[in-house]
Amino acid sequence: MIDLQLQNTLQEALHNQLGNAFGIDRMEIVAGGDINTALRLSGPQGSVFAKLRPAQDMAMFEAEAEGLRALSHCDAICVPKVLACTQAGNMASLLLEWLDIQPIRSESEACRAGEALAALHGCKGEHFGWMHDNFIGSTPQCNTESDNWAQFFVRRRLQPQFALAAQNGFGATFKPYAEAIFEKSPAFFIEYHPTPSLLHGDLWSGNLGALPDGTPVLFDPACYYGDRETDVAMSELFGGLPVAFYAAYRKAQPLSAGHELRKPLYNLYHILNHLNLFGRSYLGQAERMASSLARALKC
Known part of the structure; x- marks a missing residue:
């Protein structure tokens, strides 16, 4: 090569x-x-x-x-x-x-990164979605714009991943949960109405670092405008980030009531994507998350 x-x-x-x-x-x-x-x-x-x-x-x-x-x-x-x-x-x-990027190590670096993410989420759009479709990893990500966040997340995020999982042979695993989650997950948004924030879209510790002077660095994005909680939720997957990161973020942009209930919904998208990209090593985690969501929604 x-x-x-x-x-x-x-x-x-x-x-x-x-x-x-x-x-x-x-x-x-x-x-x-x-x-x-x-x-x-x-x-x-x-x-x-x-x-x-x-x-x-x-x-x-x-x-x-x-x-x-x-x-x-x-x-x-x-x-x-x-x-x-x-x-x-x-x-x-x-x-x-070329940037000399290093993992976030110190508390001060974590604080700066949390504040920076809060500032990013202060950049607002008119609609949920993006001007073009893009990719989450190598999976196509549909970004057709919408003014209804709950509908956008079900139709543009969850439904394509469940459909791809079915194509990959995992349909029977999720059949007891998928349609009910599509139908009832909007209940999470009856009293919560997020505004469209600019999102990194694939935010985990491997896509966030710092320069030698502590300046936060973001890379490998899958950008769109959506609920800022999706970035925060994903950042807790795969090892998460330092406590100081979340404290600084919440100080700059407090999270709304119910965010802990919405977090599994948002992270199911990424775990399903990992299942579809990397195979059945993610099947158990995806099934547990779908089952838990179904119970939380009383499906």
Whole structure:
């Protein structure tokens, strides 16, 4: 995969974007997510981060670039600058500014990150959804706009994931719960009416870090406008974030009554997506969440 043709194509894309003769002296594979090949491109001018996928997946990188540009309008956070989306033979690539990102470790970093997320959620939209469909991981994510959040979340989030689970052979597992959850989950929103906030959309500890000076960094987004609680809920999955992060967020933007009841509904979307992407190792967790939701809704 890392060959001379690829190196030349990436170098040409960088030259066209940066307006200088960026010379790639070295390409090395680095950590960059579960679904992409990630490279560090190094040369005399510094480094660039590159993601690679098959050429037919270019739309995924275009959607990610759009999300990063949207997040960049929030001054409280840092995101990698998009340099280029390009195609090299049978490979699609997304070229980003190289940032020295480290996990959030200190309490002060956690506080800054919580405050930054609250600031991001202060960016409001007119409708729930997004101007284009995009992806959650490599799963298509429908973003047709709506003024009804409960309806949006059922139709654009839960229903497609349950349908995909059925296609993947898990339909019988969720048959006792799915239709009832679709029908009755709007009960969570009788007295709760969220406004459309700009969301990262795929917010877990692996997509949030800090620069050496403590500046919060967000990356790998799946942006849309929705209930801000969805970002907060997902951040508690897969190990969660430091307590100071949540304390700082709540101080800046207190959560509404009932958020603990809504959290499993929101996180079911992501666990179903992991089931559909990575297989039955997530089946038990997804079934428990669906069953618990059904009981909470008295289905």
